[in-house]
Amino acid sequence: MSIPTHTNTIEVLCQGVLCPKDKLIADLEGKVVVLNEQLAWFKRQVFGAKSERFIDLTQQPLLPNMELGHQPPPEVKEVEVSYKRRRVRRNRGADTISFPDDLPVTRIDIDLPEEEKICPETGEPLVCIGNEVSRKLARKPGHFYIVEYVRPKYASKTLPELGVKTAPMPDAVIPRCPVDESLLAHILVSKFADHLPLNRQVEILGRSQVKISRQTLSKWVLTIAFVLEPLYVAMMLKVLGSKCIFIDETTVKLLERGRGKCKTAYMWTYVGGGGGDPPYRFFQFCIDRKHEHPLTMLADYEGLLHSDKYGAYFVLAKYKAIIWCPCMAHVRRKFVEAEGGDPALRTKILRLIRKLFMYERVAWKCTPEKRLIIRAEREKPILDELTKLVQDRLLAGGLLPKSSFAQALNYYQGLVPYLGNYLNHSDARLDNSVAERSVRPIALGRNNWMFVGSEDGGKAAAIILSLVQTCRNLKINPEEYMEDVLRRIMSHPAKRIDELLPDNWLAARMGQPAPPQEVAAKMV
Numbered sequence: 001m002s003i004p005t006h007t008n009t010i011e012v013l014c015q016g017v018l019c020p021k022d023k024l025i026a027d028l029e030g031k032v033v034v035l036n037e038q039l040a041w042f043k044r045q046v047f048g049a050k051s052e053r054f055i056d057l058t059q060q061p062l063l064p065n066m067e068l069g070h071q072p073p074p075e076v077k078e079v080e081v082s083y084k085r086r087r088v089r090r091n092r093g094a095d096t097i098s099f100p101d102d103l104p105v106t107r108i109d110i111d112l113p114e115e116e117k118i119c120p121e122t123g124e125p126l127v128c129i130g131n132e133v134s135r136k137l138a139r140k141p142g143h144f145y146i147v148e149y150v151r152p153k154y155a156s157k158t159l160p161e162l163g164v165k166t167a168p169m170p171d172a173v174i175p176r177c178p179v180d181e182s183l184l185a186h187i188l189v190s191k192f193a194d195h196l197p198l199n200r201q202v203e204i205l206g207r208s209q210v211k212i213s214r215q216t217l218s219k220w221v222l223t224i225a226f227v228l229e230p231l232y233v234a235m236m237l238k239v240l241g242s243k244c245i246f247i248d249e250t251t252v253k254l255l256e257r258g259r260g261k262c263k264t265a266y267m268w269t270y271v272g273g274g275g276g277d278p279p280y281r282f283f284q285f286c287i288d289r290k291h292e293h294p295l296t297m298l299a300d301y302e303g304l305l306h307s308d309k310y311g312a313y314f315v316l317a318k319y320k321a322i323i324w325c326p327c328m329a330h331v332r333r334k335f336v337e338a339e340g341g342d343p344a345l346r347t348k349i350l351r352l353i354r355k356l357f358m359y360e361r362v363a364w365k366c367t368p369e370k371r372l373i374i375r376a377e378r379e380k381p382i383l384d385e386l387t388k389l390v391q392d393r394l395l396a397g398g399l400l401p402k403s404s405f406a407q408a409l410n411y412y413q414g415l416v417p418y419l420g421n422y423l424n425h426s427d428a429r430l431d432n433s434v435a436e437r438s439v440r441p442i443a444l445g446r447n448n449w450m451f452v453g454s455e456d457g458g459k460a461a462a463i464i465l466s467l468v469q470t471c472r473n474l475k476i477n478p479e480e481y482m483e484d485v486l487r488r489i490m491s492h493p494a495k496r497i498d499e500l501l502p503d504n505w506l507a508a509r510m511g512q513p514a515p516p517q518e519v520a521a522k523m524v
Contacts, residue, residue, distance in 0.1 A: 033340050033400060033403055034400065034402050034403055034404075036340065097137065099137055103137075106138070142204070142205070142207065142208040142210075144208060144210060147180050149169060149170075151167045151169075152166065152167075153165070153166050154166070170487070171487075171490035171491045172490070173223075173224060173227050173486045173487075173489065174220060174224070177220070179212075179220075181483050181486040181487050182483050184220060184224060184482075184483075184486060185479050185480075185482035185483035185486060186479055187201060187217060187220065187221070188221065188224065188464055188468065188482055189468060189478045189479040189482060191449070191464075192445070192461070192464050192465050192468045192469075193469075193472060193478050195441075195444055195445040195447075196448065197448055197449040197450070198217045198221070198449075200448075201217065202214050202217065218453070218457075221457075221460055221464070222456060222457065222460050224460075224486070225459070225460030225461075225463045225464055226460075227486075227489060227490070228463055228464065228467065228485075228489065230489075230494065231467065231485070231489070231497060231500055231501065232462075232463040232466055232467070234497050234498055234501060235273075235280055235282055235466055235501060236282055238273045238498075238501070239270050239271075239273050239280050239282045240270075240272070240297070240298070240300070242272040242273050242274060242278060242303065243275075243304060243427060244272065244274075244275060244278065244303055244304040244306075244427045245270055245271065245272040245278075245298075245301065245303065245304065245305055245306070246270075246271040246272070246306040246307070246429075246432055246434040246435035246438075247268065247269065247270050247271070247294065247305065247306070247307045247313075247432075247435055248268070248269055248307065248308065248432060248435035248436055248438070248439050249266050249267065249269070249310075249439070250266070250267055250269075250442050251264050251265070251266060251267075252264075252265050252266065252267050252285075252442065252446055252451070252452055253265070253446070253450065253451035253452065254287060254451065254452050254454075254455070254458060255451050255452065255453050255454070257454065263287075265285065265286065265287050265458060266285075266286045266287075266288065266293075267283055267284070267285055267286075267439070267442050267458075267462065267465075268283065268284040268285075268286060268293060268294065268297075269281060269282065269283050269284075269435055269438045269439050270282040270284070270297070271435050271438050273503075275427045277434065278434070279470060279473060279474055279502070279503050280466075280470050280501075280503075281438045281465075281466060281469040281470045283442075283461075283463075283465045283466050283469075284297065284462055285452075285455075285459050285462040287455060291311060291312035291315065293312075294312045294313070294316065295312055295315060295316065298316055301322060302321035302322070303322070303323070304323050304325055304421075304425055304427060304428050305317075305322050305323065305324050305325065306325045306326075306327065306428070306429060306431075306432045306434070306435065307324070307326065307327065307432055307435070308326070308327050308330050308432060309326060309327075309330065309411065309414070309415065313326075317418060323421050323425065323428075324418050325418070325421045325422045325425075325428045325429065326418050326432075327431045327432035327433075328353065328356065328357075328419070328430045328431050329430075329432065329433055329436075330411075330431075330432070331353065331408075331411065331412050331415065332353045334404075334407065334408035334412070335349050335350055335353070335405075335408045336350065337404055338403070338404040338405040338407070340403055340404060341403055341404070341405025341406070342393065342405065345389065345393060346405065348389065349386060352382050352385060352386050352389075353386070355382055356379055356382055356383065357430065357431075359374060359375075359378045359379050359382075360379070360429075360430045362374065363375060363379075368426035368427075369426070371426050372423075372424070372426055375422075376423065379423065380423055383423070386412075387412075387416055387419075390409050390412045390416075391413065391416075393409060394410070438469065438473075441465075441469055441472075442465070467481075467482070467502065468482070470502045471502050474502055474503060474506060476502055476506055481502060481505060484505070485505070488500065
């Protein structure tokens, strides 16, 4: 048995003290990396650009025939050049304006004074040889007018007890409402397309000496939403009956009655009704973000589903009838934000993702058959290389679990079984940007109207938003559409409610046959 020497004892004691310190130092270094990544993210949010565009300056020249790196300065030769300066006429291009030719014209005559209509040399009167006409586009603030319905009354001379007969009033979306459907449509579009809250509209109306309380406007909006609900349900069935759906959600504030505080509610959007760029924007208001909302809505859905990595979509992805296509733009965003970790690998991954989007831009300009060929021959190898890079780096280990780079790698790895689903379907897309664009108006609007007053108000907002934002997507004047629908919907047959959907309404206005309708899904 060997007796430990004094030197061995010191080494054992040093190891017992240094090992925990080394572990503590490694932990602290990891925290420093994570905190630096968070600080860089906050700085980028406040001071930096929000674009996720990736430009790899090491792979391509700035300009054609120009390589990066140190280049010797070119030989400069001095040559004398003579030139004559000529004033070039400025091409205004997009600075010009256009307006309808049938606008009413107000003529203003500006004539010379009588004493200036005499020739200063001969004293003879000047002769008018024409007019110099200058046209300017003008506007009058809030033009209102009264619609007066005059209905003659008829009665029997011999039998007055039979009463008085008059022609019936036209159907009104709000019985005995003192305003016309044209003003109601203007109020709806101002709120849900131009993001003007009702209290601000009250102030705007007041400038034209029209006084309507905010409470009255709110009641009108709720009533109109109830009337338009059958059209809203018809749109929902068209979306759920389509072959391709894009889904996303965003937050809105909901006022809690009696408490004077706001809670977080959600507005879900379902974009569908067509192919890769569907026409319909269908919104659903929910008081929370529970999985049951999309699960219930899409319980009987069959087709392509585009979304982010929310947990409810993982459940839907297990349905045999649903083909889940996760969003590659979210994957790219994770790696853009992961500035720490392995810079070389991050750059390579972002470069490959950029190539995928470049091929997709080309593919969507081709026929569906050619699109599938491009994806199979060009995009699939890139996707396979991406997956191998991510998996090899995760197997190598040595990553800080809380670092943004490790989270980006794990985010991608969790989507690997589904990322290639879009390759085999011509209507599928690489990202979910269609749905993200559809919720952008809500993000703009909530900065103006701030909160939803009640759950009924949120449902009413979802109904009207669905119609107004669908009109905007189809390049339809939403005010013209809403006015026409409000005048017709009370007497329109319920079996033909689809005729009032924005795309069918536009086709009827253009004198074209309605677009082919897909089989409606079962109502949930």
